[in-house]
Amino acid sequence: MEALRAPSPVSSPSLIRPQSFKPLSTLSFTLNKPNSLTQFNKPKFKTFTAVSSSVSTEPTSPPDQETETPDQDEKFDWYSQWYAIMPVCDLDKRAPHGKKVMGLDVVVWWDKNENAWKVFDDMCPHRLAPLSEGRIDQWGRLQCVYHGWCFSGSGDCKLIPQAPPDGPPVHTFKKACVAVYPSTVQNGIVWFWPSTDPQYKDILTTKKPPYIPELDDPSFTHKMYNRDIPYGYEILIENLMDPAHVPYAHYGIMRTPQPR
Numbered sequence: 001m002e003a004l005r006a007p008s009p010v011s012s013p014s015l016i017r018p019q020s021f022k023p024l025s026t027l028s029f030t031l032n033k034p035n036s037l038t039q040f041n042k043p044k045f046k047t048f049t050a051v052s053s054s055v056s057t058e059p060t061s062p063p064d065q066e067t068e069t070p071d072q073d074e075k076f077d078w079y080s081q082w083y084a085i086m087p088v089c090d091l092d093k094r095a096p097h098g099k100k101v102m103g104l105d106v107v108v109w110w111d112k113n114e115n116a117w118k119v120f121d122d123m124c125p126h127r128l129a130p131l132s133e134g135r136i137d138q139w140g141r142l143q144c145v146y147h148g149w150c151f152s153g154s155g156d157c158k159l160i161p162q163a164p165p166d167g168p169p170v171h172t173f174k175k176a177c178v179a180v181y182p183s184t185v186q187n188g189i190v191w192f193w194p195s196t197d198p199q200y201k202d203i204l205t206t207k208k209p210p211y212i213p214e215l216d217d218p219s220f221t222h223k224m225y226n227r228d229i230p231y232g233y234e235i236l237i238e239n240l241m242d243p244a245h246v247p248y249a250h251y252g253i254m255r256t257p258q259p260r
Helices: 233-240 243-249
Strands: 083-087 097-101 104-111 116-121 157-159 183-186 189-192
Touching (some): 083 097
Antiparallel strands (some): 083 189
């Protein structure tokens, strides 16, 4: 039985050229004095990128160009957006309507003098009574239910019944005005901008509510309704994305296949 012999990495003796070796004592060394080209400076360390012959690890863009990334300090401003309050079909032009949106108590009412829906802070500047519990008077002004103060669509106070007619025009004072929110109607919905800061008075000219063309397209069928719920939108979205609760939480109300 012959033994298996692995090929040796050493070349055949016939291929190795003979070389002569000199003893170490016969080798001469010359010590050169360092000049300006051979001086040893303090080593400097740099970081290099390894490059493969097949795959390059160099960035595709030049090193001096940085990729733009969103500012980490930039935060979403919840009070610098348009918000839907109510669909117009659920509003009554004969009475004010109170709503709470983004933690703000607002009142929506129809101003027949300007032919537009208005959104005010739901608080009379007199004794802080909710204006949503008031009424629309015969001149189309929003009237407070407590002392009858009346306000125009611009938020100005037009009447204080208790003020003497021959006295100072107290109804024109700035403190007698109601805070007004920018508002508009789009897609059959009343929208408002949740800031009464004067700088946002004409915000509609620079930023409009999100537009949904299908809601204005007669070839589409849609239904609008409005409901007050005592929790935030994040709880509602979580609930709507959980169809597994329907047969049990809505037992006997909705037709759903029963588990076998």
